[in-house]
Amino acid sequence: MNSLETILRQLRRAAARARAASYAVHGLVAAGAWIAAVLVIARLVPFERRAEVAAIGVPVAAALVVLAWSLRRPSAPLLMALADIRLGLKERLSTAWERRAEAGPMDGALRQDALRHAAGASLVRAFPVRVNRGEASLVAVLTIFALGLAVLPNPMDRVLAQRQADRASQARAAKVVTDAQKKVAASDKPNPQVEKILQDTQAKIREAASPRKALESITPAEQQLQRLTDPGTPALNSSAQNLANALSGTAAGRGAAQAISSSPAKGAQAVRDLASQLQTLSPKDREELAKALAKASQQAQNAPMRDSLSKAASSLQSGDTSAAAQSLNDVASQLDSLQAQQNTDQAVASAINGLEAARQELAAQADRDAKGQAANGTAGASASASASASASGNGNGNGTGNGTGNGTGNGNGNGNGNGNGNGTGTGGGSTGGTGGTGSQGSGTGSGSGASSTERVYVPGQPVPGQSENDPTPLGPGQDVPLSPFSQVIQAYQQAALDATDQSLIPGSERDLVRQYFSQLGEQTQGAR
Amino acid sequence: MIAEEPRIDATKVTELAQALEAELARLIVGQKELVRDTVIALIAGGHVLLEGVPGLGKTVLVRSLGQVLSMSFARVQFTPDLMPADIVGTNVIGETDGRREFRYQAGPLFANLVLADEINRATPKTQSALLEAMQERTVTVGTQTRSLPSPFFVLATQNPIELEGTYPLPEAQLDRFFFKILVPFPSEHDLLEIARRTTGESTPQLEPVADGGAVLAAQRIAREVPIAEHVLAYAARVIAATHPDRSELDSVRRYVRWGASPRGMQTLVLAGKVRALLEGRYNVAFDDLNAVARPALRHRIFLQFEAEADGITTDRLISELLEHTVKEPARD
Numbered sequence: 001m002n003s004l005e006t007i008l009r010q011l012r013r014a015a016a017r018a019r020a021a022s023y024a025v026h027g028l029v030a031a032g033a034w035i036a037a038v039l040v041i042a043r044l045v046p047f048e049r050r051a052e053v054a055a056i057g058v059p060v061a062a063a064l065v066v067l068a069w070s071l072r073r074p075s076a077p078l079l080m081a082l083a084d085i086r087l088g089l090k091e092r093l094s095t096a097w098e099r100r101a102e103a104g105p106m107d108g109a110l111r112q113d114a115l116r117h118a119a120g121a122s123l124v125r126a127f128p129v130r131v132n133r134g135e136a137s138l139v140a141v142l143t144i145f146a147l148g149l150a151v152l153p154n155p156m157d158r159v160l161a162q163r164q165a166d167r168a169s170q171a172r173a174a175k176v177v178t179d180a181q182k183k184v185a186a187s188d189k190p191n192p193q194v195e196k197i198l199q200d201t202q203a204k205i206r207e208a209a210s211p212r213k214a215l216e217s218i219t220p221a222e223q224q225l226q227r228l229t230d231p232g233t234p235a236l237n238s239s240a241q242n243l244a245n246a247l248s249g250t251a252a253g254r255g256a257a258q259a260i261s262s263s264p265a266k267g268a269q270a271v272r273d274l275a276s277q278l279q280t281l282s283p284k285d286r287e288e289l290a291k292a293l294a295k296a297s298q299q300a301q302n303a304p305m306r307d308s309l310s311k312a313a314s315s316l317q318s319g320d321t322s323a324a325a326q327s328l329n330d331v332a333s334q335l336d337s338l339q340a341q342q343n344t345d346q347a348v349a350s351a352i353n354g355l356e357a358a359r360q361e362l363a364a365q366a367d368r369d370a371k372g373q374a375a376n377g378t379a380g381a382s383a384s385a386s387a388s389a390s391a392s393g394n395g396n397g398n399g400t401g402n403g404t405g406n407g408t409g410n411g412n413g414n415g416n417g418n419g420n421g422n423g424t425g426t427g428g429g430s431t432g433g434t435g436g437t438g439s440q441g442s443g444t445g446s447g448s449g450a451s452s453t454e455r456v457y458v459p460g461q462p463v464p465g466q467s468e469n470d471p472t473p474l475g476p477g478q479d480v481p482l483s484p485f486s487q488v489i490q491a492y493q494q495a496a497l498d499a500t501d502q503s504l505i506p507g508s509e510r511d512l513v514r515q516y517f518s519q520l521g522e523q524t525q526g527a528r
Numbered sequence: 529m530i531a532e533e534p535r536i537d538a539t540k541v542t543e544l545a546q547a548l549e550a551e552l553a554r555l556i557v558g559q560k561e562l563v564r565d566t567v568i569a570l571i572a573g574g575h576v577l578l579e580g581v582p583g584l585g586k587t588v589l590v591r592s593l594g595q596v597l598s599m600s601f602a603r604v605q606f607t608p609d610l611m612p613a614d615i616v617g618t619n620v621i622g623e624t625d626g627r628r629e630f631r632y633q634a635g636p637l638f639a640n641l642v643l644a645d646e647i648n649r650a651t652p653k654t655q656s657a658l659l660e661a662m663q664e665r666t667v668t669v670g671t672q673t674r675s676l677p678s679p680f681f682v683l684a685t686q687n688p689i690e691l692e693g694t695y696p697l698p699e700a701q702l703d704r705f706f707f708k709i710l711v712p713f714p715s716e717h718d719l720l721e722i723a724r725r726t727t728g729e730s731t732p733q734l735e736p737v738a739d740g741g742a743v744l745a746a747q748r749i750a751r752e753v754p755i756a757e758h759v760l761a762y763a764a765r766v767i768a769a770t771h772p773d774r775s776e777l778d779s780v781r782r783y784v785r786w787g788a789s790p791r792g793m794q795t796l797v798l799a800g801k802v803r804a805l806l807e808g809r810y811n812v813a814f815d816d817l818n819a820v821a822r823p824a825l826r827h828r829i830f831l832q833f834e835a836e837a838d839g840i841t842t843d844r845l846i847s848e849l850l851e852h853t854v855k856e857p858a859r860d
Binding site: 090107 | 749811
């Protein structure tokens with residue numbers, strides 16, 4: 001005959017099995033509810049990594065269930081009492097268990113009686129493995145619901161894809177800027193200011209909420225870089241070239257001329273050498289050199305250089321070699337300054353090139369985003385929408401850039417959309433010292449809810465293939481040829497932007513043109 | 529392990545009960561529940577109030593019980609002019625050796641088994657004379673308190689009809705009764721058997737099957753029956769549920785004026801113990817408590833007038849609260 005402990009062990013095992021089944025169903029309900037909730041939320045708001053978050057619910061639910069299962073184990077008295085009730089043992093087991101250590105007059109008989117009756121009962125039946133029908137149904141419903149949510153297209157997928165593309169684009173743009181920064185740092189004369197600007201810009205691009213926001217950080221950076229350049233550098237450079245040309249015709253200054261042509265730094269050293277050799281020059285050479293300096297002075301566009309050259313020429317002509325040497329040393333200092341400025345300009349140009357490449361990357365992505373938003377702006381199953389974006393840019397040299405985007409649709413309903421396009425332009429300066437910059441472009445997007453049969457026509461341009469001299473035959477009630485408004489406004493916009501691209505119009509001005517067409521599109525939208 | 533006490537032969541109680549029931553069944557037809565409850569009260573050492581219309585065998589049952597038990601039996605017919613001294617005894621003047629002195633003349637209460645027939649016909653004063661006897665098992669006359677013989681049982685009867693000229697038992701008096709047993713009208717089959725047995729040439733003559741010592745031993749054994757804590761807690765929940773201010777049952781809150789006393793709890797548990805023994809068990813089960821709940825509590829639950837107006841009985845309320853009282857122990 002089993003002892004009470006043996007009976008308890010059997011009851012524990014049976015109860016553990018029954019509770020495991022019950023808790024497993026609890027866990028399935030919890031996991032199913034979690035997954036369904038995550039999938040529902042993922043349909044309402046953009047939810048990245050929703051699969052991982054939903055999947056996490058399964059092990060978490062399992063862990064919680066196991067934890068609850070292990071923590072909420074029924075006590076021995078409870079097991080005995082439940083077994084009594086469920087097996088009809090008339091509280092024999094629970095009383096015997098409670099008095100298992102007692103030695104009262106009836107305790108022995110009580111235990112024997114309890115064991116005898118327990119032996120005749122199937123203890124496992126006290127805790128049958130049963131699954132709550134309601135819970136099982138709930139699990140099935142949740143599973144079907146979750147599967148449906150997982151299989152059906154999620155409207156937020158497009159938003160997420162756009163976000164990922166935005167981030168990738170921003171990362172690429174930031175890397176381009178970082179590469180430019182490394183390039184500047186690796187040059188012979190690294191410029192900490194340029195490096196700092198590039199570093200800040202790439203951080204802003206990386207942290208920006210969208211490519212559009214990232215684009216906003218590029219123009220200020222370019223402006224900062226532009227401020228590092230000296231507007232007088234071309235004049236100084238021209239003066240230096242004139243000096244080289246003038247000196248090349250003299251015996252004493254030929255070497256210095258070659259050096260100046262080679263680089264301002266070498267030229268500065270050669271001019272200093274020439275200054276130190278003035279006293280050893282023959283009068284003829286001095287005369288020749290003074291004339292060359294005077295000529296260079298006359299041609300110099302840079303005032304300090306002109307003054308120094310003029311003083312050197314006059315001093316040399318008057319025989320004051322020491323004053324002439326001093327003036328030539330001033331000229332050498334200005335050549336050194338020119339060299340330093342050229343270095344800065346090169347760094348700035350390199351940085352701006354990097355920023356422009358980043359701008360192109362970001363603008364292209366922003367343009368794609370604008371197209372997507374315009375498409376999302378449609379309302380109704382067959383609403384029409386259109387979006388267009390264009391951009392252009394220019395620089396100090398020659399710069400071109402453009403971007404276009406459009407979307408069309410037909411149907412019934414109403415819709416709104418916005419789009420932005422960005423364009424960049426790059427170019428090289430005539431001296432190769434500075435690069436061109438392109439201004440940030442902008443685009444427009446519009447959504448329209450016009451009926452598929454309702455189109456707006458305006459007196460417009462000739463139909464392609466026809467010239468203005470060969471107008472379209474007029475229909476009944478028509479007095480002018482009609483073209484769809486959307487085609488006309490797009491054509492106008494494109495023509496205007498192409499025109500601005502081909503001329504030296506600052507980016508900000510081109511933005512005005514673009515903004516004008518954007519507003520025009522919005523007004524048209526509103527009018528409809 | 530604690531050394532076990534000398535084992536009590538609980539089967540003696542069962543045998544005693546079976547012997548009593550079998551002997552009574554020779555004369556009492558049917559009424560098994562009535563007999564079982566009476567035997568339970570006897571072994572538990574409690575007094576019984578039998579209620580039923582005339583002619584159902586209440587008096588016969590008690591008289592038969594006196595016959596099957598070798599104990600002194602006294603019958604008191606309660607009437608409105610019955611005085612307390614008539615039942616507890618009184619001091620009378622007697623002459624001993626030429627000297628007159630007061631001598632106590634014991635009343636009919638000085639018997640092991642007392643039948644208080646139609647107890648509600650006596651005045652409250654006389655009814656109250658039973659209070660001390662039933663609870664303390666003593667009688668005080670003048671300044672002297674005397675113990676009643678042991679065992680001492682009062683089996684009272686009362687008629688639920690013919691209420692004119694009766695004095696309903698006060699609550700305190702009712703609470704002294706261990707059980708209030710309703711004597712049901714016999715079935716048609718039992719009626720036939722009653723007719724056969726009692727209208728013939730001779731009626732069965734009952735034989736004594738136990739004496740006072742056996743009953744006292746059975747009482748001691750019954751009190752040794754263990755009861756699990758959660759079963760005891762169930763009994764407490766049942767008692768608490770009879771109180772309108774503690775019950776969750778709307779019917780109890782609406783119809784009950786006052787619930788069962790702690791003495792009701794004692795009765796429930798003790799009667800449960802006896803019933804467990806009579807069922808051949810050594811522990812009290814929920815079923816034991818449920819089985820004795822009605823006779824143990826029906827006279828301890830006092831209803832509002834509204835209950836009478838709506839035809840609500842205490843038995844119905846007890847059934848309801850037994851149905852709704854949770855048996856399973858709380859999860860710890």
